[in-house]
Amino acid sequence: MHPDPYDPELFRRHGHQVVEALATYLDSALAGQVPVLPLRAPLELAEQYQGALPLDAADDAEAEVARCLAQVIGQSIHLHHPGYMGHQLPAVLPVAALADLISSLLNNSAAIHEMAQAGTQIERQVIRWLCAAVGWSQDSDGVLTSGGSLGNLTALLAARNHATQGAAWRQGLRAGPPLALLVSDQAHYTVARTAGVLGLGQDAIVTIPTDSCFRLDVSALERLYRQTAQQGKKVVAIVGSAGTTATGSFDPLHEMGEFCREKNAWFHIDGSHGASALFSEKYRGLTEGIELASSLVWDMHKMLFTPSLITAVLFPHRQYSYDAFSQEASYLFARRPEEADFDLALRTLECTKRTMGIKLWLALRVHGAKAIGELVTKTFDLAREFATLLKAEPDFELAAEAASNILCFRHVPLEIGNSESETKRLDEHQLEVRQRVVASGKHFLVHTVLRNKVYLRTTLMNPRTTVEDLKGLIRAIREADRSADLQVSTGMPT
Amino acid sequence: MHPDPYDPELFRRHGHQVVEALATYLDSALAGQVPVLPLRAPLELAEQYQGALPLDAADDAEAEVARCLAQVIGQSIHLHHPGYMGHQLPAVLPVAALADLISSLLNNSAAIHEMAQAGTQIERQVIRWLCAAVGWSQDSDGVLTSGGSLGNLTALLAARNHATQGAAWRQGLRAGPPLALLVSDQAHYTVARTAGVLGLGQDAIVTIPTDSCFRLDVSALERLYRQTAQQGKKVVAIVGSAGTTATGSFDPLHEMGEFCREKNAWFHIDGSHGASALFSEKYRGLTEGIELASSLVWDMHKMLFTPSLITAVLFPHRQYSYDAFSQEASYLFARRPEEADFDLALRTLECTKRTMGIKLWLALRVHGAKAIGELVTKTFDLAREFATLLKAEPDFELAAEAASNILCFRHVPLEIGNSESETKRLDEHQLEVRQRVVASGKHFLVHTVLRNKVYLRTTLMNPRTTVEDLKGLIRAIREADRSADLQVSTGMPT
Structure with a gap:
């Protein structure tokens, strides 16, 4: 007879066990007492993961949890180690990790209000805080989604549908004019990837060169924009970066924004990494011009130190946030119109949507x-x-x-x-x-x-x-x- | 002077506090001692979430954590309540929620091996277990991704690129022949949505009627397939459901699979809800024919009782799993070819990718x-x-x-x-x-x-x-x- 998997006492015991082990681990990682990466060759390590599906319950559940935990910790990279200086994953704020535990046990889906009353309200409050940090008015809005790639996809999908006035969504890209996406040669690879996903094709990418500091060259942008228009292509968006992946450079967002206004072009900013400078009194100035964006992607799980994934997709105008997916809204969602803003699945790819705002919300409330x-x-x-x-x-x-x-x-x-x-x-x-x-x-x-x-x-x-x-x-x-x-x-x- | 947010002692205290509160909560939810949904009107509840960004640290961190937790629990829907019979979100296995805490504190990114050695190995082991449950050979493979919508998008993107031999990815959909997607009238709305996202357009959807049990009508499929081909359209995929959203019905997967083989058509199965019947000795038979899929989407966060999000996208042939995104592989990833399978970002939209396999892995190891x-x-x-x-x-x-x-x-x-x-x-x-x-x-x-x-x-x-x-x-x-x-x-x- 195996124990009841839902037994609250079992959860209590395992929970305290896991917290205790993680606290001890955190202490040693912060002190650099473990190798930052216990490097193993993938194929060699794979030999430990060849076992078949475990059919029966572990004889001793606590011992099994301890074994699994030790194995996972022992083979992980340690982001709290002071020698960790690698990819764009942060040493997370521990309280934000606890928020994830709360989110996971409750398992509320922040896609519709009744399935996550606290979850959707928290998300909307967090979105307001972020929009205010950008400097946007009450008309701004946005959503949280599962990562920067999906964030860029969501924003550029809104741009695509906006540019084609919904025709791309209904009739597909075969019907309309050729489309183009103007992107710096330093933009993250997911932006070009998005062109492939959305059906524009990689060939729709117009690459704009950068200067010696890896910032987009605005005069080149002007020239290539003209050239693209002369070729009869419709520009879906001009993409700027607030913190490029490779070097962390900030494009000249103000000049780009002014140019986009002049041309009435959609200005998308990938601020996955660098938009968090808005939280720094000293470095906020780097983001100058970010408020000119038509859409902005900002990862909380990078420079706001929360666990993955939590990405904000922000728009200066609420209506833009409905451009990506809203076409089917009428028959799917029967709420009163003034309550639609609380049913977030209208505006995200996710249909089941993890309550993710709580990670940042709790960290901000506490720290x-x-x-x-x-x-x-x-x-x-x-x-x-x-x-x-x-x-x-x-x-x-x-x-x-x-x-x-x-x-x-x-x-x-x-x-x-x-x-x-x-x-x-x-x-x-x-x-x-x-x-x-x-x-x-x-x-x-x-x-x-x-x-x-x-x-x-x-x-x-x-x-x-x-x-x-x-x-x-x-x-x-x-x-x-x-x-x-x-x-x-x-x-x-x- | 506010406390150091990284202090392991603070994490230890908060951790035990949260576990204790959640265990008590779980007990009362299972016993039905709380309202299953403490229903509130969205606009009224929103009044509690109007506060500005908190600038300063809470005076008493533990009291703040307690306040936040009580507020979130008090406004959530309780999936462990025996009266919860609503949307397709499960009462999660508590140990799987603890796995999420481990994942969040370590914050390893299962996108590339060195950033999550345990995380990527666990994901590959879980994928093997799932493929084996389907009945597939060693050549099968797949990935985990952030939800069923993204899973369907990933699978249908692979199908689209496969059907156009990569031309859609490079040149966009404007260049190629008109495309079609054959979908039952009971398929989840995200499948039709995916046609909009991928640039096929909603008009590319050919809707197949269902019988009195809401199962796809195979003779109608045959007729409409013929008609679609006669119109000069290229069929990207025929989509079947293992557990439709509305009624949980299983399409006649075996007959559909045979038909797809005959026509050399891509057979996508959305098994988000129902593929988990493969784990039930009694009900496994419902999935008969699932092994004929060209791609299969299966949510662990539905009927395998893990927290959201963890969706498997499975393919009978490893090469298919590279069809969605692999086009840029050559210049992005410099690993030795035999190690590429461990760099999962080659095959998922996510670039930063949460370690999610651990939720199911730990639950299976323990229970x-x-x-x-x-x-x-x-x-x-x-x-x-x-x-x-x-x-x-x-x-x-x-x-x-x-x-x-x-x-x-x-x-x-x-x-x-x-x-x-x-x-x-x-x-x-x-x-x-x-x-x-x-x-x-x-x-x-x-x-x-x-x-x-x-x-x-x-x-x-x-x-x-x-x-x-x-x-x-x-x-x-x-x-x-x-x-x-x-x-x-x-x-x-x-």
Whole structure:
């Protein structure tokens, strides 16, 4: 006889057990007492996951929970480790993780009001807070959705339907004029992907070059916009970035916004990473012009330090938020019109929709926006301090100054040098060094490709990282350089 | 001076506090000691959520957590309440909710292996378990994604790209032949929505009628397929349902699959709700033919009782799983080819991807597949018992026999009767009765529209619901009928 899976006493015991283990883990991760990434080869690790579907209940449930937890922790990357400087996943605020537990046990669906009264109300309050941070009026609105890719898809779908006045939705793209999407060469790959998904096709992408700081070149935008219009193509949107993925640069949003106004073009801003600068008193200025967006995507699970996934898709006008999916509203949803705003499934791809606003809401209620804004400031400061350190060293070169909390640089040992003929060797050197630093378990960084050159890339997503840790990274890179056993291995780009 | 948000001791205290409160809550919800839905009018409740962004930290963090938790619980719908018989959200297995806490604190991204070694390995193991349950060979594969809508989008995107051999992805839909999607009139609205999103347009939908049990009519499919082909349209996919949303019916999957084989057409099965019958020894037979799918969507957060969102998108051939998004793989991901399968972002829309497999994985490791399968059996049994009860009553009529755990029926009081002339009055009666039953706080059910008639709809998503609770619902409906103060109100359809 196996125990009742719903037994509240079982939940109580397992719950306290998990909290206790996670608290102990958090302590050791913050102190850097575990390898930041206990690196394993995928195929080798896979051998531990070959077991068949477990048919029977575990003999000892608590022991099984403990075993699973130890295994998962032992094979994870530790984002609270001060040496974590890698991809754009933050060291989460622990209270936001607890909000996820609440959300999961209640399992309310924030798609319609009656299935998540608190969940939908919280989402709408959070959306208002975010819109106010952008500087928008009461007419602004938006939704939360499952990640930045889906956020960009939702916003660009609204733009597509808006541009074609709904014809694309009803008759498909075969009927209308050729469409175009103007995107910087530094935009995240999901923007181009979205063109593929939405049926515009990758060929609809018009790539706009960027300047030496990886910011979109507005004069090139003007030229290419003209050219696109002359070819008889309808521009669905001009896409700007508030914090590009590779370098964290901010496009000249104000100039772009002015241009879009002039041309009556939809201005989409992918602020997945950088819109959170709005919470930082010191760095808010970086987002200047963000209020000119027709649609804005902003990940809470990046620089507002909540667990994945929670992305805001914001619009200056409520009606835009209905452009993506609302076509079928009339027959699906029978509520009184003034209550439709509370049935969020009208405006998101999700039909069952996790209550996700609670993660940010609880963190803000407990810690306050100032404290969270200070965490943003801290990581942005840190990138600037790191840039200063690197510039003082003869064997490092920066791709560009730090715009946010991302810094790309290369290690250029004297014995290789930086001549054109050594480009390939220098690229390989970055990959090798990166691989060896990561394997050491003391730091985690990634690499990226900028203008055909490989760079090391740090994203400072853990406010507990210090300047000392960054000095340690510089030492670790030099040690890796001196290390004898070279092994070519590539790892993952961003 | 506010406390350090990352302090492990703070997490420990808050964690134990939240677990304790949730365990107490779970106990009372299971015992039905709270109203299943403490119904509030959206606009009235919104008044509690008008506060501005909290700038400062709470004076007393624990008190603030307690306040927030009490507010959220007090305004939620309680899926563990035995009177919960509404939308397709389950009473979650508590241990699966704890898995979400683990996932959230670690915040590993199961998009690439190094960012979630355990997370990606767990996902691949879970996918293998699910494919094996379908009866597929080692060549099968798939991914987990954020919900059934996104799952259907992913599968149909693969079908679209497959049908156009990648041309749709590159050149857009404007270039190719007209496309069509053959879908039953009972398919979930997200399938038609997907046609809008993917650029096929709603007009590309060819609706196939269903029989008296709401199962797709195969002879109509054959006829309409022929007609579509004669019109020069290319069929992207034929879509079947394993458990339709409204009535839980299973399409004749075997016949449909045979037909698709014959025509070399992509056979997509939306098994969001019903594919979990594969876990039930007693009801597995309902899914006969599911193994003929070219793509299959299956929500764990419905009938496998995990929290939202975790949807499997499965394919009989691994290569199909790369058809949706893989076009850009070459330049984005630099791993060795044999390791690409572990970088799941190649095959999902998500780029940051929550570690979600752990919810099902931990539940299976602790409780075993048999126990979870028995929960499926229990809810399917319950719907059959409820059907038997209703058929014995003179004032109730069924829309159809119970196919899974969903039952649609109407209350037909003698004073209204069931004549054609009373159709509208009878429709309104269902809505009124539903509203009053829900407002009582003892039961929660929904309504749906079938062939232009309004039905009451119960989805038995809580294995703790008993036959006594269903008898109670019958009594409650009759009481609501007798209740004097009629108020017309519509509520939400499914």
